[in-house]
Amino acid sequence: MAAAEAHPPPTPLQVTSLYVGDLDPRVSERELYEAFTSLSGSITSIHLCRDSSGRSLRYAYVNFISHDKASKALDSLNHTYLIGKPMRIMWSQKDPLPRKSGVANLFVKNLDHSVDSAGLQEIFSKFGNILSCKVAEENGQSKGFGFVQFDSEESALAAIKALHDTLLHGKKLYVSKFIKKSDRQNTCELKYTNLYVKNLDHDLTEDLLLDKFSDFGKVCNVVIMKDNQGKSKGFGFINFESAEDAKKAVEAMNGAKLGSKTLYVGRAQKKAEREKILKHTYEELQNKQTDNMKNSNVYVKNLDVSVDDSKLQELFSSCGKITSARVMHYDDGRSKGFGFVSFSTPKEAKKALNTLNGKMFEGRSLYVTMVQCKENHRTASASHLQFAQHPSGFLPSSVSNFAPELLPTLHGVSYKMSHQPIMYQQIGMNMAALFTPKEQYYGTMLPTSVRII
Incomplete structure (x- = not known):
């Protein structure tokens, strides 16, 4: 069902770009x-x-010649x-803060499975301008809940009052x-009666x-886990009748x-929950290590050939x-005139940046900057250039994803390979597609372009 869509009034800049997700x-x-x-x-x-391997991240930006067309x-x-999935379309927002803040964002549950995203939008659109609306699905079937984000808190409150x-x-x-999961965990204290206890003496x-x-309340059950020989494994479980008593025991x-041992006492968790927490902790550690490595490397160019x-x-x-x-x-x-230096700590790399950038060395003024990973550099290039426009026609932004032999017939538009340097204004596409991964990484421009003829 295609509902009449409510959307924010035109901004002074007359936005012409749409975000297309899901x-x-x-x-x-x-x-x-x-x-x-x-x-x-x-x-x-x-x-x-797309990600660094070229796989779709499942969202795109479509740019039009005018706000009215968009x-x-x-x-x-x-x-x-x-291709079998409903597109979720909204105005492109360069500032992600309003979207991520959760302001005017609603959570709706207990939906009948016949209600899809368009139906949900139709129900809520009478209360104000909707930025985004989605019914959660799994294998094409509604999960019975969804999300609606308005452009104002007043509209969201009016919808809650009228529809709850x-x-x-x-x-x-x-x-x-809508409350983010992390905030829900902080504000809504978990109630539990089953405790996990470890570091037990074997006797x-x-x-x-x-x-x-x-001493802390009525205990329903106590078990110490044992091996095949009947010896204690050093941990066990205690089940209280009251969640309050369980909490007191933990504290x-x-x-x-x-x-002879110091106990660990906490809420008993299912295996899947423990694995999820461990995975999250491991990923955080890996990300921290990656950031430290990235922030410890500097890129140096304008080196003399003798260096x-x-x-x-x-x-x-x-x-x-x-x-x-x-x-x-x-x-x-x-020598290519550039290189890389890795320090043991980000602090040392920062010192090198502040000390040596612009320094004369072997008759040349050095350019020193922090190394950007290829994926981040590509993302930055895309964000800066993805909205470039060209009045003469359309060219897919990821030209590099198409085989050269397909270019002459793609969408009935003729293309020509050129080996002349071009200006950004000459072509209406994401300029990042003009550079090989190496040029994107090092921040240099390859004098090869693809232009419409």
Whole structure:
């Protein structure tokens, strides 16, 4: 069902770009172009976002020649299907803060399975301008809940007041402000009665454990886990009748000494929950290590051809402990005029940046900056350039994803490979597609372009 879409009034800048999300992984620029051009034929560029391996991130940006054309596409195509999945379309927001803050964002549950995203939008649109609306799905089936974000807090509150506890298709709706999971965990304290206890002496008995924990309330069950020989594994479980009593036991006994060991006492968790927490902790550690590595590396260019690895290391050693220093060379051994220096800590790398950037060395003024990983550099380039426009026609933003032999016939538009430098204004596409990964990484421009003829 295609509902009449409510959307924010035009901004002073007359936004012409749409965000298209929840795409099927198989959707490419070709399918997006065909879906949107059939409606208005006024597209200037499409950018399908991909990860470093080229796989779709399942969202894209579509740029139109005018706000009116974009508005028409938003009204007509939002929640329509593309390769079996409904597209979620909204105005592109350069500032992600309003979207991520959760302001005017609602959580709706107890939805009948016949209510899809378009139906949910139709129900809520009478209360104000909707930025985004989505019913959660799994394998194409509704999960019975969804999210609606308005452009104002007043509209969201009006929707809660009018629709909470009302009947829809025989079910009572639950409508409330959306709260992020992390905030829910902080504000809504978990209630539990089952405790996990470890660091038990191997000669500690269940009767002694029961006696000790009964001081905090009625204990329903105590078990110490044992191996095949009947010996204690050093941990067990205690089940209280009351959640309050369980909480008191945790507060009093966690970190307390029982026998010769210091106890750990906490809420008993299912295996899946423990694994999820461990995975999250591991990922945080890995990300921190990655950030430290990235922030400990500097990129140096404008080096004289006489500078080799040892000279580079000698120059930068005054800033800290160097783990590696390397000048990049062509296959014939000639210096490329740039290199990389890795320090043991981000602080030392920062010192090198502040100390040596602009310094004269072997007759040249050095350029020193922090190393950016290839993916971040590509993302930054895309964000800065994805909205470039060209009045003469359309070119998919990820040209590099198409085989060269397909270019002459792609969408019936002729293309020509050129080996002349171009200006950004000459082409309406994401300029990042013009650079090879190496040029994107080092921040240099490859004098090769693809232009419409």
